[in-house]
Structures are given as structure tokens and as C-alpha cells.
Amino acid sequence: MxxxxxxxxxxxxxxxxxxxxxxxxxxxxxxxxxxxxxxxxxxxxxxxxxxxxxxxxxxxxxxxxxxxxxxxxxxxxxxxxxxxxxxxxxxxxxxxxxxxxxxxxxxxxxxxxxxxxxxxxxxxxxxxxxxxxxxxxxxxxxxxxxxxxxxxxxxxxxxxxxxxxxxxxxxxxxxxxxxxxxxxxxxxxxxxxxxxxxxxxxxxxxxxxxxxxxxxxxxxxxxxxxxxxxxxxxxxxxxxxxxxxxxxxxxxxxxxxxxxxxxxxxHPVTRHSLLKHLLAEAATDPKLRASLPLGGDLAAEARLADQLRETVHAFAAFAEEGRLPQVAGRLADELAGSTRPEPIEPMAQLAALAALTPSASFRLRAGLRARLERRPDAVLVKAIDTSLSLPLSAEAALKLVLSGEPVSAAALPGLDAEAALTLVRTLLTAAILVPERGA
The missing domain is CATH 2.60.120.650 (Cupin)
Structure with missing residues (x-):
């Protein structure tokens, strides 16, 4: 400038x-x-x-x-x-x-x-x-x-x-x-x-x-x-x-x-960005993968008008078929890759792992943009280029972790003491959780 x-x-x-x-x-x-x-x-x-x-x-x-x-x-x-x-x-x-x-x-x-x-x-x-x-x-x-x-x-x-x-x-x-x-x-x-x-x-x-x-x-x-x-x-x-x-x-x-x-x-996320992600999802729709008809000048405006009209109609129908989760996931991946979360201190993370107790307090790493995806047999935690597959039994605990509130292993719902400590160890090692300041 x-x-x-x-x-x-x-x-x-x-x-x-x-x-x-x-x-x-x-x-x-x-x-x-x-x-x-x-x-x-x-x-x-x-x-x-x-x-x-x-x-x-x-x-x-x-x-x-x-x-x-x-x-x-x-x-x-x-x-x-x-x-x-x-x-x-x-x-x-x-x-x-x-x-x-x-x-x-x-x-x-x-x-x-x-x-x-x-x-x-x-x-x-x-x-x-x-x-x-x-x-x-x-x-x-x-x-x-x-x-x-x-x-x-x-x-x-x-x-x-x-x-x-x-x-x-x-x-x-x-x-x-x-x-x-x-x-x-x-x-x-x-x-x-x-x-x-x-x-x-x-x-x-x-x-x-x-x-x-x-x-x-x-x-x-x-x-x-x-x-x-x-x-x-x-x-x-x-x-x-x-x-x-x-x-x-x-x-x-x-x-x-x-x-x-x-x-x-x-760097603003624009409506064009949403269209880009929706268009990427459109590759899954057979109607939008269909070839144009054979013969003639495909670029002739008189002939192209009908094809463009049908394509826009098919795209609109596709967009209304519950594509919000897929577009949200693609946008979340874009944002996670273009922003830097709170820096971590690797040695401090290792020290927290070594001294881990059920009452030790941790918090979600600021600016991480982590999210959950539920699968039939597991729940995924996605953050930047990390994807952790964890048992469905950890879902309630993970929702509490991703809420941003300070947590401890002893306070995690739905898990016994050993499973809660294991989950905290996993999240600390993946730099999703960090030690709570002053804890």
C-alpha cells in the first residue's frame, strides 16, 4: 500500500x-x-x-x-x-x-x-x-x-x-x-x-x-x-x-x-465463496454431470439458452436438497486453513501431559475452528489438517470441550475416569486442548 x-x-x-x-x-x-x-x-x-x-x-x-x-x-x-x-x-x-x-x-x-x-x-x-x-x-x-x-x-x-x-x-x-x-x-x-x-x-x-x-x-x-x-x-x-x-x-x-x-x-468470505463450495458439491449430482447434446454449435446462443436454463434449474434443485452441512464443512476447512489459531507451547503441552490429573483444568485452543462430525460408528473432531476419530461414547464430552468452557477430565460427561483421562491426553497431544492459564 x-x-x-x-x-x-x-x-x-x-x-x-x-x-x-x-x-x-x-x-x-x-x-x-x-x-x-x-x-x-x-x-x-x-x-x-x-x-x-x-x-x-x-x-x-x-x-x-x-x-x-x-x-x-x-x-x-x-x-x-x-x-x-x-x-x-x-x-x-x-x-x-x-x-x-x-x-x-x-x-x-x-x-x-x-x-x-x-x-x-x-x-x-x-x-x-x-x-x-x-x-x-x-x-x-x-x-x-x-x-x-x-x-x-x-x-x-x-x-x-x-x-x-x-x-x-x-x-x-x-x-x-x-x-x-x-x-x-x-x-x-x-x-x-x-x-x-x-x-x-x-x-x-x-x-x-x-x-x-x-x-x-x-x-x-x-x-x-x-x-x-x-x-x-x-x-x-x-x-x-x-x-x-x-x-x-x-x-x-x-x-x-x-x-x-x-x-x-x-480477507472476507463472500457469496462467491459459498457458490464455489456449492459448485464443488454439485459434482456429486448426475444431472449436473450430464453431457450437452451432440451436434451443432454448442456455443450458439440460441441453442445454449435452453441448456443454460435447464442447468440453472437443476442446480437450484440440487442446492435445496439439504446441502448446508456439506457447504458448511467445506467453508470450515477453508477458514481453518487460512487462519492461525492461538500458538501452542510444545514443551508446556508435554509437561501438562506428564502432570495430568482428573482435576487439572484445560480449555479449547483459541481460534482453532474445531468442529464435530458424527458418523455411524464414531465421532470425528476436525481442526486445520487434523482429524481425530473417537468413540461415540465421547460425543457429549467433546461437545462440552468444543463449547469453549474450561474443562477437566473429572467434569467430562458420559465417560468413566480412565476414559476421560484418555480423551484429555488425546486432545492435548493433538493441540486441541491447552492448559488453562493460572491452573
Whole structure:
């Protein structure tokens, strides 16, 4: 994210509220203390219900630090960036570097890891220094996988929103941009950590673009739209947050000091996603596997119209035949594979196994998206790429486990003491259960 064209005139540190469209500014009071502890409440200063009804996937929302009191330095700061670049052994693609709209080849900022590290693309901190000094923008990618505070934040936010989340950090030297005006195929929350950055936002050229409909396919239309008067022209300062739905064209320029911001990308599950999963299930229907008739031009519109009408009718009939469990299962597998649950501590899990007692307290691993499937002779627990087959007698106990409530072997229903301990051991080993904190 970022811009490509230099900004000629210096801008004030913050634009006055009347420089923005009135519907881009929140007016509600801060949410309650209960809501304020959530990850989403760190990105917005209005109730989650209003955000969902008025802004989600519809229009931008600016949340000034003056209204929210936000400070994102606990999530990432300059010292953390230095540590990631110099002491964490980062490799591509966890770092990208761009300058004036062009991505710099990885070979220009990586080298061999040296003795004992048989890799050729480890980030070279000295090369990074030279590029940043020359005005390049750093993009630390997938921090929801690598930096502990953002692992926790990303996992919590994904659980609250119900959609997968990714987190990148953008570090831009003064008076520079990393990327040309463009749009994303996912929603974003921009969280300004340090410095000031000017954001220019334009209306979409394509509403709600899907992952395969990226901006480069519409480069000319994007360039034309970016030359028009903007929807928003604003300055983000530390603690400010900006929500942009997918499709909104944007560019950003650092001002008189180095700018650091987090881009929290939300990859929405769409109606197109549901159709995709339903279509995959349609392969089980003989009517929808049938060949088109022989002879003639199959693509002729006059002939194709009847076939298309019959196919749509057959597909609608198929969709109404109780396909919800199958589609739900496919969607659950997609979500499980695209989100990261709470990190586990393997040594702590082993210690919990060694010290297991009937009264020891455990809980479901947060963000796991585990689910049950009942079979005639067993019950399956599915989570990410794990599938456990367990006796039907464990079904009631497993429902309690997956409810998210803290549990102990002694409290599991429908099982004798030894069977309950065996079930807890199995779930701990599979990282479905984790020790309850403070237990």
C-alpha cells in the first residue's frame, strides 16, 4: 500500500474535520469497557454493531487518535522492527522492499545465511539499511505469523470478525512512497504507529473485487480515477486508524519523518465463496454431470439458452436438497486453513501431559475452528489438517470441550475416569486442548 507520485507541497500535521466528508467521521461515544478490550475496538471508536451495519464492506471510516485514545506501540515499534530485520533470521517473502511504485528484487537485500544455515535468501540488514537510506519502503509481511503481539492481535481480531486476517508493516522514509495508486481485493485497517502519512482515497472502479480481480487488470481505469478529485485526502498521525473496504483506490506518502503503519488485511468470505463450495458439491449430482447434446454449435446462443436454463434449474434443485452441512464443512476447512489459531507451547503441552490429573483444568485452543462430525460408528473432531476419530461414547464430552468452557477430565460427561483421562491426553497431544492459564 502507498503512493507513487511525489507530493509537491508540504501538508499540515492534520487536516481539519471539515476537510473530510461528514460520513467518514465517527460521531458515537467510545464503546463500553467490555467492547474496548476487543481487538476490533482498537481499530474503531464506534460500537461494533454500527460498524457492521454502516461501514463493513461499504465505505471508509477514519478513527482519529483524539477520539479513540489509541496507541499501537505495544503491537510493534522501531525496536521491534530492528530486531526482526537483524536478529530473527527473516527470509523472503517475509520482507518486501519497494521504491516509487516498483518492487525491488529480493537479491538486492538478501544473501546466504552462512555456515550452518543452508539458505540463500536471508535478509541482509546492511543491504536493508542502504535501501532505506535511499528512500525505499520496507514491507514486513505476515507479522501475524512471526511477531508475538501481532500473532495474538491477529488471532483475536479474526475470531471477532469471523474472517481471516493478515498483518503487514510498512516503513516509509520521509517524503517517499512505496506503491502507486491501487486497490486491494481485501478490506484493510490502517493503524498508524509513528510519523505522519498522507492518504489519498478514491472511489472504486470495481465494487467488491474478488482475489482474481486485482487492480493491475484495470490499471488504466485506476490511473484515470486516481487523477480525479479524491473521496478522502487526509493525514494519519500516531494512533489514528483508517478502515478501507476492498476496491477503494488509495495511495500514501510519508511526510517529514519516517512513517510506520500496520496494514491489517481482512480477507472476507463472500457469496462467491459459498457458490464455489456449492459448485464443488454439485459434482456429486448426475444431472449436473450430464453431457450437452451432440451436434451443432454448442456455443450458439440460441441453442445454449435452453441448456443454460435447464442447468440453472437443476442446480437450484440440487442446492435445496439439504446441502448446508456439506457447504458448511467445506467453508470450515477453508477458514481453518487460512487462519492461525492461538500458538501452542510444545514443551508446556508435554509437561501438562506428564502432570495430568482428573482435576487439572484445560480449555479449547483459541481460534482453532474445531468442529464435530458424527458418523455411524464414531465421532470425528476436525481442526486445520487434523482429524481425530473417537468413540461415540465421547460425543457429549467433546461437545462440552468444543463449547469453549474450561474443562477437566473429572467434569467430562458420559465417560468413566480412565476414559476421560484418555480423551484429555488425546486432545492435548493433538493441540486441541491447552492448559488453562493460572491452573
Amino acid at each position: 502507498g503512493g507513487a507520485d511525489p507530493v509537491g507541497a508540504a501538508l499540515p500535521d492534520a487536516l481539519p474535520p471539515d476537510a473530510l466528508p461528514s460520513d467518514a467521521l465517527p460521531s458515537d461515544a467510545l464503546p463500553s469497557d467490555a467492547v474496548a478490550t476487543s481487538a476490533l475496538a482498537r481499530c474503531i471508536a464506534i460500537p461494533a454493531e454500527r460498524f457492521a451495519a454502516e461501514y463493513w464492506s461499504a465505505r471508509p471510516l477514519l478513527t482519529p487518535a483524539a477520539e479513540s485514545g489509541a496507541d499501537y506501540s505495544d503491537l510493534l515499534d522501531v525496536a521491534a522492527i530492528d530486531e526482526l530485520l537483524s536478529r530473527r533470521g527473516l527470509r523472503t517473502p517475509f520482507l518486501r522492499i519497494a521504491k516509487q511504485g516498483k518492487v525491488i528484487p529480493a537479491r538486492e537485500f538478501t544473501r546466504s545465511g552462512g555456515v550452518g544455515a543452508g539458505v540463500t535468501d536471508q535478509v541482509a540488514d546492511d543491504k536493508v539499511l542502504g535501501l532505506v537510506a535511499d528512500g525505499a519502503t520496507l514491507v514486513l509481511q505476515a507479522l501475524h505469523r512471526t511477531w508475538p503481539p501481532l500473532v495474538r492481535f491477529g488471532s483475536t481480531l479474526s475470531t471477532e470478525l469471523g474472517h481471516p486476517v493478515q498483518i503487514n508493516c510498512y516503513l516509509t522514509p520521509p517524503q517517499n512512497q512505496g506503491f502507486a495508486p491501487h486497490y486491494d481485493t481485501h478490506d484493510v485497517f490502517v493503524l498508524q504507529i509513528a510519523g505522519h502519512k498522507r492518504w489519498v482515497v478514491h472511489q472504486p472502479v470495481l465494487t467488491d473485487p474478488l482475489p482474481g480481480q486485482d487492480w493491475e487488470q484495470r490499471r488504466a481505469a485506476v490511473t484515470t480515477r486516481a487523477a480525479e478529485p479524491p473521496l478522502l485526502d487526509l493525514m494519519l498521525q500516531p494512533g489514528d486508524a483508517l478502515y478501507l473496504p476492498r476496491g477503494f483506490i488509495h495511495s500514501a506518502t510519508a511526510q517529514g519523518e519516517t512513517s510506520i503503519h500496520l496494514t491489517v488485511g481482512v
